[in-house]
Amino acid sequence: MILYGLKTCDTCRKALKSLPNAEFRDVRTDGVPQDVMGAALERFGGALLNRKSTTWRGLSESERDQSPLELLAAHPSLMKRPLIEAQGALYLGWGSDTQSALLG
Template sequence: MILYGLKNCDTCRKAMKQLPEARLVDVRGEGVPTEVLTEALMRFGEKLVNTRSTTWRGLSEEERAGAPIDLLQQHPALMKRPLIKTDDALYLGWDKTTQASLTG
């Protein structure tokens, strides 16, 4: 299980605490592989881009209009976190549904 997020993100820390077997990939340092990003965009669409983030507010209107995959590759912190990849599924965020699915 791989958790894509930020090591200093509170939500990612909570998820890591409950998923000790998961490996954290810090998206600022390592990024998200293009195939995972593409799969996540197909599955979650626009929800993958965190439009409430400080990074989003710092973008110009022109930048915001860009393709989501390009935005996420240029600004990895724009991704809603965490993005969790298991052998057969992707999960976005750390809500009750995701927690129930992954922690039983």
């Protein structure tokens, strides 16, 4: 299981605490592999972008018009977190649906 997120993100920390066997990868330093990002974009679409973030609010209109893939490459912190890859499935966020799927 791989958890993609930010080491400073409280939600990512909560998820890591609940998933002690997960391997953590910081999206700012390690990035997200292209195939995983493509699959996540296909599965979650625009929900992969955190439009409530400070980073999003700081973008100009022309920057916001870029494709999600370009935006996430330029601004990794725009990704909704955490993105969890487990047994070939992808999960986004740390809501009750993700928790019940991964914790049983």
